Amino acid sequence: MHIIQELLFVIAFGIAVYLFYRKARQIRQNILLGRDVSLNDDPAARWKNVLLLAFGQKKMFRNPLVAVLHFFVYAGFLIINVEILEIILDGILGKHRLFAPLLGSLYPVLIGCFEILAALVTIGCAIFLVRRNIVKVKRLNQHELDGWPRSDANYILVTEIVLMLLFLTMNTADQALQLRGHEHYINTGTFWVSGYFVPLFSGLSDGALIGIERGCWWLHILGILAFLNYLPYSKHLHIILAFPNAYYADLRPKGKVENMPAVQKEVQLMLQPELAAAEAPAADIPKFGAKDVPDLTWKNVLDAYSCTECGRCTAACPANITGKKLSPRKIMMDTRDRAEEIGLQIAKSGSFTEDGKTLLRDYITEEELRACTSCNACVQECPVSINPLHIILQLRRHLVMEESSAPQEWNMMFSNIENNMAPWKMSPDDRDKWAVEMNG
Amino acid sequence: MQIKTMAEYFANGETPEILFWVGCAGSFDQRAQKITKAFATILDKVGVRFAILGKEESCTGDPARRAGNEFIFQMMAQNNIAVLNGYEVKKIVTACPHCFNTLRNEYPELGGHYEVIHHATYLQQLIDDGKIRMQESGSFKGRKITYHDSCYLGRANNIYEAPRKVLEALDAELVEMKRCKSNGLCCGAGGAQMFKEEEKGTTRINFERGREAVDTGASVIAANCPFCMTMLTDGVKEQGKEDNVQVLDIAEMIAQQMV
Numbered sequence: 001m002h003i004i005q006e007l008l009f010v011i012a013f014g015i016a017v018y019l020f021y022r023k024a025r026q027i028r029q030n031i032l033l034g035r036d037v038s039l040n041d042d043p044a045a046r047w048k049n050v051l052l053l054a055f056g057q058k059k060m061f062r063n064p065l066v067a068v069l070h071f072f073v074y075a076g077f078l079i080i081n082v083e084i085l086e087i088i089l090d091g092i093l094g095k096h097r098l099f100a101p102l103l104g105s106l107y108p109v110l111i112g113c114f115e116i117l118a119a120l121v122t123i124g125c126a127i128f129l130v131r132r133n134i135v136k137v138k139r140l141n142q143h144e145l146d147g148w149p150r151s152d153a154n155y156i157l158v159t160e161i162v163l164m165l166l167f168l169t170m171n172t173a174d175q176a177l178q179l180r181g182h183e184h185y186i187n188t189g190t191f192w193v194s195g196y197f198v199p200l201f202s203g204l205s206d207g208a209l210i211g212i213e214r215g216c217w218w219l220h221i222l223g224i225l226a227f228l229n230y231l232p233y234s235k236h237l238h239i240i241l242a243f244p245n246a247y248y249a250d251l252r253p254k255g256k257v258e259n260m261p262a263v264q265k266e267v268q269l270m271l272q273p274e275l276a277a278a279e280a281p282a283a284d285i286p287k288f289g290a291k292d293v294p295d296l297t298w299k300n301v302l303d304a305y306s307c308t309e310c311g312r313c314t315a316a317c318p319a320n321i322t323g324k325k326l327s328p329r330k331i332m333m334d335t336r337d338r339a340e341e342i343g344l345q346i347a348k349s350g351s352f353t354e355d356g357k358t359l360l361r362d363y364i365t366e367e368e369l370r371a372c373t374s375c376n377a378c379v380q381e382c383p384v385s386i387n388p389l390h391i392i393l394q395l396r397r398h399l400v401m402e403e404s405s406a407p408q409e410w411n412m413m414f415s416n417i418e419n420n421m422a423p424w425k426m427s428p429d430d431r432d433k434w435a436v437e438m439n440g
Numbered sequence: 441m442q443i444k445t446m447a448e449y450f451a452n453g454e455t456p457e458i459l460f461w462v463g464c465a466g467s468f469d470q471r472a473q474k475i476t477k478a479f480a481t482i483l484d485k486v487g488v489r490f491a492i493l494g495k496e497e498s499c500t501g502d503p504a505r506r507a508g509n510e511f512i513f514q515m516m517a518q519n520n521i522a523v524l525n526g527y528e529v530k531k532i533v534t535a536c537p538h539c540f541n542t543l544r545n546e547y548p549e550l551g552g553h554y555e556v557i558h559h560a561t562y563l564q565q566l567i568d569d570g571k572i573r574m575q576e577s578g579s580f581k582g583r584k585i586t587y588h589d590s591c592y593l594g595r596a597n598n599i600y601e602a603p604r605k606v607l608e609a610l611d612a613e614l615v616e617m618k619r620c621k622s623n624g625l626c627c628g629a630g631g632a633q634m635f636k637e638e639e640k641g642t643t644r645i646n647f648e649r650g651r652e653a654v655d656t657g658a659s660v661i662a663a664n665c666p667f668c669m670t671m672l673t674d675g676v677k678e679q680g681k682e683d684n685v686q687v688l689d690i691a692e693m694i695a696q697q698m699v
Contacts, residue, residue, distance in 0.1 A: 062623075255596025256545035260510045264550060267514035271522075289508065318626040318649075323642030371639040374506050374631030375591035380622050396508030409636035410507050417512050421498035422464035423635055431462075432494040434473045435443040438480060 002094050009091035009221075016225035023232040027305060030343035033352075034298035039248045046247045049385065054246040059383040069124040073160070076121035077239060083114050083167075087221050097174075100188050112192030115171065118164040119193050125157045125164075132157075139311035144330040149235065149309055156236045163223050168194050170216035173209045176201045182210075238308035242384040245306040248299055249385035254376045257393060262286040289397025292358040293339045296394060303386040304336035313378035313388060319371040326371035328378035328388035334363035335391060360395050369395050370407065441484050445494040446527045456491040458483075459529050461543065463536035464499050465666035471673070472666035478695035479535050479559055485698065486571045490533075496523050500542040507632035514550075517542075521552035535559040535691060537592035537665045538630070544597070558593055559691055560603040560664045567609050578697040580610040586617055586658035588649070588672060589624035590665035603664050606690050610697060615656045625649050627671035634667050650675015654685055661687045 052058045057074065060067040086099050100107045132140045132153060140153075171194035177185040179198065201209060231237050269276045290296045313328035314320050320327050338359045346352050369392055378388045399405045406414070413423045421428050449456050460483065466476040483490045501516035524532075532554050534540050544556035557565075566572045585607060593599045600621045607614055619625040628638065628645030638644055650672060653661045661676065663669045672687045679685075 253541075253545050253597050255541035255592055257505055259546070259549050260514075263510040263514050264518075267511060267518055271515070271518055288510070316623070318628060318645045319639070319641070321625070322628075322638075322645050322648050324639045326639075367639055370636075371641075372631050373591070373626045373628060373633050373645065375626035376595040377591075377624075377626065380595050393506065393508070396506075397510060398508075400508035401510060406507065406509075407636045410632065413507070413632065413635040414504060414509050414512050417499050417501070417504055417516060421516070422468055423499060423503050424464065424468055426464075426468045428495060428498075431467045431497060432443075432445070432492065434462075434467065434476050435480070435492060435494065438441050438477055439443055440441075 006092060006094045012222060012225060013088065013091065016228055019229050020232070023229070026343055026347065027232055027237075029346070030339045031298050031301045031305060033294050033339060033342060034296045034301040035294070037297040037299060039299060042251055045251050046249070049246045049249050049251075050243060053249070053383065053385055054243045057383065059381070062381070069127055072117065072120035072124045073128075074239075076117040076124075076164075079117055080114055080121075080167075083111070084221070084224060087217070091221060096184060097186065097188065100186060105189070108189035108191060111171065111188070115168060115191055115193035118167050122161050122164045125160045129154065129157050139315040142311060142314065142327065142329075144314075144327055144333060145309065145311075149333070152234050152236075153309070155230075156234060159223065159227055159230075163220060163227070166216045166220040166223065168197070170213055170220060172197045173201060173213035173216065176204070177206065177209050177213065180206065180209075182206060185213075235307065235309045238306050238384055241302065241306040245302055246385050248302065250387060250390075254379055258390065260288070260397075263288070287398075288401035289399070290391070290394035291360045291398045291402070293335060293342055294352070295398070296335070296359075296391060300335065300387075300391050300394075301339050303388075303391075304332050304339060306384050307332040307336065307386055308384070309333060310383070312381040312383065313386070316377040316381045318373055318375055318377065324368075324371040325365065326368045328392075331364060331368070331388045331391055332386060335359060338363050360398060364395060366399065366405065369399065372396075441480070443480060444491055445496070446491045446529070447494070447496065449491050450527060455528075456489045458488060458490045458531045458533050459524075459527075460490045460492050461532050461534035461536075461539050462492055462497060463534060463539040463666070466535055467497070469666060469670070471669060475535055475666060475669070475689040475691055478689065479691040481695050482563070482566070482572065482691060482698065486566055493523065500539050502538040502542045503632040503635055505542075505546075506630070507635075517547060517550050517552070521547055521550055524552055524554065529554055531555045531557070533557045533559055533562045535664075535666070535689070537590045537596070538667070541592045541596050558597075558599065558602075558664070560593060560606060561599060563690065563694055564602040564605045567606060572609070572694060573699045574609050574611070574694075574697050575699055578610060580612040580660065580693060580697060583612050583660060584615050584656070584658040585610070585612045585660045585662055586615050586653055586656040587620070587662045588617070588627065588653060588664075588668055589621055590663070590668050591624065591626050591630050593664055594624055595622055603662070603690055606694065607662055610693060612660075615658055617652050617656055619652065625652065627665075627668040627675075629667035629671045634670070644675075644678075646671035646675040647678045648675075650677075650679055654679045654681050659685055660693075661685060662690050662693065663687060664690055 057067060057071060060070055089098050090096060103110065131137045171191050174185055175191055175194060176198050178187050287295060293301060309329055311329045317326060317328055342352055345355060372392045374389060376389060416423050416425050420426055446459065462476055465472040498520055499516050500520065501513035505513035532543055537558060540556055540558040543554065587604060587607060589600060604614065626645060627649055653672065654676060661672055663672055669687055669689060676682055676685050676687060
């Protein structure tokens with residue numbers, strides 16, 4: 001009988017891990033659709049970002065109340081993994097509370113801490129559900145969340161609550177059995193939260209209690225394995241990708257726009273034609289800017305997969321605040337959706353061929369791109385170091401340099417800069433007029 | 441006052457302490473010219489030997505680059521770098537955060553390496569060094585002033601304290617807007633928006649910011665950027681408060697009050 005349970009567990013566990021691995025590999029491929037960029041300089045600063053932003057949740061604390069609740073859920077997730085380790089080992093080895101004899105009196109303390117965290121996670125998730133669905137916090141109820149993103153958020157919160165309640169119920173039944181001196185349920189001492197609920201189960205038979213304990217154990221671990229496989233399809237993937245994304249965050253000042261060496265070279269040759277003789281002609285004409293996901297960098301795509309759609313970027317975006325169509329969150333969601341679409345096509349047909357669609361226009365419109373003031377509020381706000389501005393600027397480059405698509409006023413600005421060395425139609429000779437006036 | 445160009449210094453075999461990078465707005469925009477003149481007056485009063493490029497200065501390329509036109513940016517940048525390197529410029533001060541950001545962060549990888557300082561930081565240094573001294577009972581004393589963080593000095597380059605320190609020297613009462621420092625709201629002009637109509641929305645960004653600034657009850661809105669200056673002035677007008685609320689650059693305020 002026992003061996004069947006262990007076998008079933010190993011099979012379930014194996015399938016879950018395999019499925020997760022397969023999807024994770026696909027996401028990795030999708031991220032690598034982006035063009036290469038080297039982000040390995042200054043590892044010390046990068047690890048500092050991982051510690052402060054990902055582990056320390058530094059930016060979350062720009063909003064302290066939400067940050068505390070999020071911290072409970074996050075700490076619960078991290079620490080409860082230790083408890084899951086015991087569950088997995090128990091499952092494989094057919095043991096019950098494998099760590100209890102090893103840890104002795106420390107064991108109930110550990111479980112007690114997990115229980116407190118489980119209770120805090122439950123409360124945190126419940127408050128988050130209220131904020132999303134009853135209080136209707138603005139950034140959590142904007143248009144780009146209509147449909148799947150909104151349900152996704154609710155599924156995650158409800159699942160987390162259910163998983164935590166299963167864990168607490170399992171412990172309650174376990175303790176009730178311990179108190180009755182059931183041989184299989186070794187005495188571990190009182191658990192801190194579930195201990196209070198033991199009297200609720202006083203009327204139940206041993207068999208019923210074992211049923212509840214085993215039922216909750218299986219549902220809890222199967223739920224976790226299912227959740228693991230839900231992650232890669234969900235915005236909740238940030239619990240994994242926030243860490244690498246913080247590592248690869250841009251370390252340069254936010255105001256710096258990415259250089260384009262190809263254009264730099266071309267202009268250099270134009271200004272100093274004498275250099276051209278020594279120069280081998282370029283092999284192929286480079287693409288200017290980005291039209292679709294493969295034109296972006298892999299960091300841009302990693303950003304998209306790390307986005308949990310919290311909307312702090314959009315809530316701080318001056319264009320969005322004043323009712324324009326631009327939403328930095330939507331830029332990230334669109335990039336991810338398009339990367340998934342391309343990835344799916346590659347999985348089906350082996351390679352990416354034109355499918356008549358592009359990130360630009362089919363997902364992100366010119367109107368959205370034009371509304372950006374490059375103020376960096378979205379970049380500043382993102383708790384996991386996502387940079388929507390970088391994507392916006394690359395798409396703008398494509399529009400202007402590949403399609404010559406710019407508002408008339410911008411075209412005038414360009415020609416003024418080119419001809420008069422200033423964005424306005426002013427005579428370059430008047431540039432120091434103010435100084436002449438002061439010199440008297 | 442005699443404002444000399446780099447070419448004039450060079451011709452005399454002299455080197456100025458700093459190059460004052462005026463920028464297109466500071467050169468051509470009538471309102472911004474007043475900021476330029478105020479800053480030049482301060483430099484002159486404290487006896488800093490400074491030069492301008494005069495007719496040799498060009499747009500840094502900031503709006504072109506942000507609109508997506510990298511070609512125009514590179515043309516401007518490479519020409520400017522050739523001029524600056526030709527004069528062996530070491531230290532640049534500018535009153536425009538956009539010029540500041542581009543010169544400081546974007547020119548180095550194109551071969552232009554300079555110490556670039558925004559005038560807010562420079563003024564703070566002059567005050568700290570005791571070179572700028574303020575009148576005992578200046579006209580800003582005790583008045584409510586609110587400071588607008590420009591995105592390109594603030595979030596883009598993490599400079600939040602210097603301009604506030606400068607304002608402290610005026611002995612005024614500094615009141616913060618709800619959105620300030622790294623939470624600051626853009627004036628609406630960055631990213632080349634200055635040079636085109638805004639997209640359709642429920643309001644304009646500068647109206648929103650103007651309302652927020654006026655709501656503080658301050659009688660002066662302090663700015664550090666010629667573009668913010670234009671946008672905020674319009675924002676204040678939209679509130680019908682142009683008679684009660686002034687928009688001034690920190691350099692203008694210092695120039696007006698220094699001994």
